[in-house]
Amino acid sequence: MEASRPDTATRILDVSERLFVEHGFEATSLRMITQQAEVNLAAVNYHFGSKDALFEAVFMRRLAPLIASCLAELDELEAREEKLSVEGLVTTFIRPCLALSKDPARGGALFVRLLSRTLVENHRLLRETISQQYSVFVQRYSRAFHHALPELGVEELAWRMHFAFSVMFNAFAGNDVLKIFTRSQIVSARDPDMIVKYLVPFVVAGLVSPVKG
Amino acid sequence: MEASRPDTATRILDVSERLFVEHGFEATSLRMITQQAEVNLAAVNYHFGSKDALFEAVFMRRLAPLIASCLAELDELEAREEKLSVEGLVTTFIRPCLALSKDPARGGALFVRLLSRTLVENHRLLRETISQQYSVFVQRYSRAFHHALPELGVEELAWRMHFAFSVMFNAFAGNDVLKIFTRSQIVSARDPDMIVKYLVPFVVAGLVSPVKG
DNA sequence: AAGCGTTTCAAACTTACGTTTTAATTTGAT
DNA sequence: ATCAAATTAAAACGTAAGTTTGAAACGCTT
Known part of the structure; x- marks a missing residue:
């Protein structure tokens, strides 16, 4: 009964949502995000384009x-x-x-x-x-x-x-x-x-x- | 009728108060502050010790x-x-x-x-x-x-x-x-x-x- | 199995940050 | 006027940030 691991983009969104709330946008680094999401640092820019675009994606999803x-x-x-x-x-x-x-x-x-x-x-x-x-x-x-x-x-x-x-x-x-x-x-x-x-x-x-x- | 220019520490406090509100603590750099306050970059650390201590000073003053x-x-x-x-x-x-x-x-x-x-x-x-x-x-x-x-x-x-x-x-x-x-x-x-x-x-x-x- | 677009990865790049250092300058009491 | 203390100034330090790169690994169709 193990929950299937979400794909990279979703894991980034989930972790970002939590970290943006805890520390704010500026104080949350991509390295914190990618580390906790267990994805490569470059994955954010690959999937979302930039940190700003990531924020918008996190926001609009909800x-x-x-x-x-x-x-x-x-x-x-x-x-x-x-x-x-x-x-x-x-x-x-x-x-x-x-x-x-x-x-x-x-x-x-x-x-x-x-x-x-x-x-x-x-x-x-x-x-x-x-x-x-x-x-x-x-x-x-x-x-x-x-x-x-x-x-x-x-x-x-x-x-x-x-x-x-x-x-x-x-x-x-x-x-x-x-x-x-x-x-x-x-x-x-x-x-x-x-x-x-x-x-x-x-x-x-x-x-x-x-x-x- | 020109208002006397406040001293360095006060100018730093005034500018910091405004910038911390506009951009938040993390997103406000000491270089933004010292530039707008027209003081040297090192003045913040000289008068307040650190950026954190500056924030506390800004806050407690009010x-x-x-x-x-x-x-x-x-x-x-x-x-x-x-x-x-x-x-x-x-x-x-x-x-x-x-x-x-x-x-x-x-x-x-x-x-x-x-x-x-x-x-x-x-x-x-x-x-x-x-x-x-x-x-x-x-x-x-x-x-x-x-x-x-x-x-x-x-x-x-x-x-x-x-x-x-x-x-x-x-x-x-x-x-x-x-x-x-x-x-x-x-x-x-x-x-x-x-x-x-x-x-x-x-x-x-x-x-x-x-x-x- | 081969080929190809997609995704992952490690590494490096540029830039900006807070802080420190050291010297120059100003200030104020004697 | 002098000298010590307080303040200002310019420059550099080490670190961490967002982003880019180019190759490796993967997944899927044929």
């Missing part, structure tokens, strides 16, 4: 299916509910993230952390390639939230969505600000189901809270 | 006063209010962040972004030095929130604080997840006052929302 899952959940919800519920909308985003986090075969929570690092590091890849390919993602959610929360102005809604996705995203990425200052492990347990149990009510409450006069 | 401001606000609030309000508590954190963001002399919003990068990059500095020196920060806030929200269990409260600080922190750091997917500039305006106008109600609503049966 992003595209995740986005597709969210949009599929959104389709389902809109087909099922006449008047969209905020909790339902939030769940269409959280469920695919949760599924990804619990699936080691797809890198588990690694990719969300990679996305988080990449966002904070403000990579060119995010500013250029991705924003063009996946702008429909935000458009769909913006429209859906507008239907679910028609009493909010466009500016107020944009901010609340910004906050909502920020907290959801960082919850899955495991970015715990308070962890900086303490060694408490209560929150850092990182059980994905636990995250959701407390995350959904928090986010929904912020989204639906009455507008201040 | 963190200590920020923490002190938050705790001072907390002291004031506890002296003023018998029963702590959640909004008041949230404000003790937001107001110093806001003040910092609006003060170019202290690097403006740069430091919050640096803190964000450092958190995501999981630096040794954060795991070791800072968590020892500033654990009182989380302890104080944990106790204060427990007084303000006595009906919440310790686990539920820890999660809500985690979410609350996460969204506040990323709001000031300007980490807009949705920005990845669109070029819309509504949220990215980054006017600190605008952030607070929408941020406080969102966070408070999440914190005080009734516990699910």
Whole structure:
């Protein structure tokens, strides 16, 4: 019962995903990658062309299916509910993230952390390639939230969505600000189901809270 | 009316702060720093000892006063209010962040972004030095929130604080997840006052929302 | 078995990094 | 003005990075 060894390119992708998350793009050398993947140093440039292209490959392997899952959940919800519920909308985003986090075969929570690092590091890849390919993602959610929360102005809604996705995203990425200052492990347990149990009510409450006069 | 040129060490700190935010620690070379600061390459090692020590100096210059401001606000609030309000508590954190963001002399919003990068990059500095020196920060806030929200269990409260600080922190750091997917500039305006106008109600609503049966 | 495109391999190349060294220069107290 | 200390300057050091090269090994069709 031995798992068949993946091919060279896949092994490079798997190891790179983990190392890019652990050390960041710059601090991860091709020699670290190829050594842990047990492939030759030149294999990266042979299969992917460059370190930059490798990063993009690592990234896109996970992003595209995740986005597709969210949009599929959104389709389902809109087909099922006449008047969209905020909790339902939030769940269409959280469920695919949760599924990804619990699936080691797809890198588990690694990719969300990679996305988080990449966002904070403000990579060119995010500013250029991705924003063009996946702008429909935000458009769909913006429209859906507008239907679910028609009493909010466009500016107020944009901010609340910004906050909502920020907290959801960082919850899955495991970015715990308070962890900086303490060694408490209560929150850092990182059980994905636990995250959701407390995350959904928090986010929904912020989204639906009455507008201040 | 020409501003007096700061001394070498200060110029290095100022430039480093900006470059560490823009490119990250690893991707910022001492040659980039010393060139832009118009000082000799060896000056960094002369004044700070090493690149690592420089990073710590850049970091601590901003963190200590920020923490002190938050705790001072907390002291004031506890002296003023018998029963702590959640909004008041949230404000003790937001107001110093806001003040910092609006003060170019202290690097403006740069430091919050640096803190964000450092958190995501999981630096040794954060795991070791800072968590020892500033654990009182989380302890104080944990106790204060427990007084303000006595009906919440310790686990539920820890999660809500985690979410609350996460969204506040990323709001000031300007980490807009949705920005990845669109070029819309509504949220990215980054006017600190605008952030607070929408941020406080969102966070408070999440914190005080009734516990699910 | 032969031939051919694909993949792997060891080695070297260029470049840039953090750091060190040593000398020149500036500063400040006497 | 002098001298010691502090600072700046230019150059080089050793290391490690991403990439390229050319030959060897492999896999597949004929």
